[in-house]
Amino acid sequence: MNVIFFAIVLISFLVAGFRQFTAGPVPGATPMELLSNGMIDAAAGAVTLAIGLIGIMALFLGLMKVAEAGGLLVVIARLLRPLMVRLFPDVPADHPAMGAMIMNFSANVMGLGNAATPFGIRAMQELDKLNPHKGTATNAMVLFLAINTSSITILPTGVIALRAAAGSADPAGILPTTLFATLCSTVVAIAAAKFYARIWRDAPPDAEAGAPAPQVPGAAAGALSSDPADGALDTAAASAAESKAYPLWATGLALTGVVALIPLTILYGRAVSPWIIPGLMLALLGFGAARRVPVYEAFVDGARDGFQVAIRIIPYLVAILVAVGMLRASGAMELIIDPLAAVTSLAGLPAEALPMALLRTLSGSGAYGYLGTIIQDPAIGPDSYTGYLVSTIYGSTETTFYVIAVYFGAVQVRRVRHAVAAGVTADVAGVAASVFICSLLFAG
Numbered sequence: 001m002n003v004i005f006f007a008i009v010l011i012s013f014l015v016a017g018f019r020q021f022t023a024g025p026v027p028g029a030t031p032m033e034l035l036s037n038g039m040i041d042a043a044a045g046a047v048t049l050a051i052g053l054i055g056i057m058a059l060f061l062g063l064m065k066v067a068e069a070g071g072l073l074v075v076i077a078r079l080l081r082p083l084m085v086r087l088f089p090d091v092p093a094d095h096p097a098m099g100a101m102i103m104n105f106s107a108n109v110m111g112l113g114n115a116a117t118p119f120g121i122r123a124m125q126e127l128d129k130l131n132p133h134k135g136t137a138t139n140a141m142v143l144f145l146a147i148n149t150s151s152i153t154i155l156p157t158g159v160i161a162l163r164a165a166a167g168s169a170d171p172a173g174i175l176p177t178t179l180f181a182t183l184c185s186t187v188v189a190i191a192a193a194k195f196y197a198r199i200w201r202d203a204p205p206d207a208e209a210g211a212p213a214p215q216v217p218g219a220a221a222g223a224l225s226s227d228p229a230d231g232a233l234d235t236a237a238a239s240a241a242e243s244k245a246y247p248l249w250a251t252g253l254a255l256t257g258v259v260a261l262i263p264l265t266i267l268y269g270r271a272v273s274p275w276i277i278p279g280l281m282l283a284l285l286g287f288g289a290a291r292r293v294p295v296y297e298a299f300v301d302g303a304r305d306g307f308q309v310a311i312r313i314i315p316y317l318v319a320i321l322v323a324v325g326m327l328r329a330s331g332a333m334e335l336i337i338d339p340l341a342a343v344t345s346l347a348g349l350p351a352e353a354l355p356m357a358l359l360r361t362l363s364g365s366g367a368y369g370y371l372g373t374i375i376q377d378p379a380i381g382p383d384s385y386t387g388y389l390v391s392t393i394y395g396s397t398e399t400t401f402y403v404i405a406v407y408f409g410a411v412q413v414r415r416v417r418h419a420v421a422a423g424v425t426a427d428v429a430g431v432a433a434s435v436f437i438c439s440l441l442f443a444g
Helices: 002-022 032-067 072-087 098-109 111-128 139-151 157-166 171-199 228-242 248-290 295-312 312-329 333-346 354-362 364-376 385-396 400-410 421-442
Strands: none
Touching: 002 032, 002 312, 002 333, 032 157, 032 248, 032 295, 032 364, 072 098, 072 248, 098 111, 098 139, 111 139, 111 312, 111 400, 139 171, 139 400, 139 421, 157 171, 157 364, 157 385, 171 248, 171 354, 171 385, 171 421, 248 295, 295 312, 312 333, 333 354, 354 364, 354 385, 354 421, 364 385, 385 421, 400 421
16 A cells, blocks of 8 residues: 555656646636645545544444344354355364354445454464465365355445435435345356366365364464453454354355345335345344343443544545545546556446446555545445445445455464465455446436
8 A cells, every 4th residue: 555655646746747747728627736735635535534424433333233242253153153154164163263254244334444453364374284285275264264255244334324424315215236246256266266176287286184283282262362352352252163054054044035136125225225224223223232231331431442543544534535636636547546446347347447446456445435435426426326336336346455464464374375466356356246226217
């Protein structure tokens, strides 16, 4: 992101400078004045956007905290276990890696990205204990990251919050499109990881032997970190690993229900959409109350986190919105995007949405900032085709290179093998599915 950020600023400055010296006298502001004004307006808009997000983020994270305290993560984990043991046959069913992966996927399904990352790192550490060739990614590691980069999110709370802050009349209207696109990208991610594993030439012998490496004394759950929170996460992951899974028919029924939501939301989405957010609040609070969770205290605790998250993203929003604002004000955006958009627009990916498709793979904060820029643009707005499309792309794909760098870096794996290929394949599938479903529902 450092290179991307500096490159955007440098290109914007050079283009504006070139236009300043070659355009000659023009009425109104000069290119450099336009660039300066664009920077100031973007910086102010970033802070305004973040302030508008505070209340909405607090609401959603408060609800998610109630669900988490009520054990919804464990319920999802038990549903996923029969599927997981089939996807990862080289990982023993009772190994801590399985529990950590299940908790990671469960948190992602609920849209709890921050909670999913510690589980993901722990899963990689446990998978590395099964790895007889340290420093080289195993097939299980690559498949785990491929599923992560496909963004298995059923409830994109962050995008809904941003759309609501931008004044959308239907902030939850992206649920059917996101669900369709994320299911497509996840299926493609699994298929790609399995396919590339068979044809990749640098697979070390016995890389997937499945035999646990000898345990280092004291390296049990929580011993690799001095942070008490990490120990708590490890305990939760271990509990999920040891908990009894639901029968396979229950998993199949749950997956069938999720898939069935797609045509139902497409057919009745307009009528159901106004009920989604109030119904979600009632359902999650009701679930917490049924599990005897102190719903008010849990909600306030989560809402406090939402306030802090909204404040923490201000520097990131300022950085990326100023950079994108410079790119637009200087005219560099047109020079870069227009030639590509002439091709992609034929497939339903307009020029305004093309940067999202490119940024999402590289930078989560950059893509989030660009999403805010697009849906707040009065000429586009959150409820236009482009607004729905960029929201769906953001909610249905993940920051592939960031996930690969963080997760593999945690276990010092340098030979990532086919992880990048599988992740990028899933990203392309997610973008293509987003274009298809948004064109079907919102184009024209």
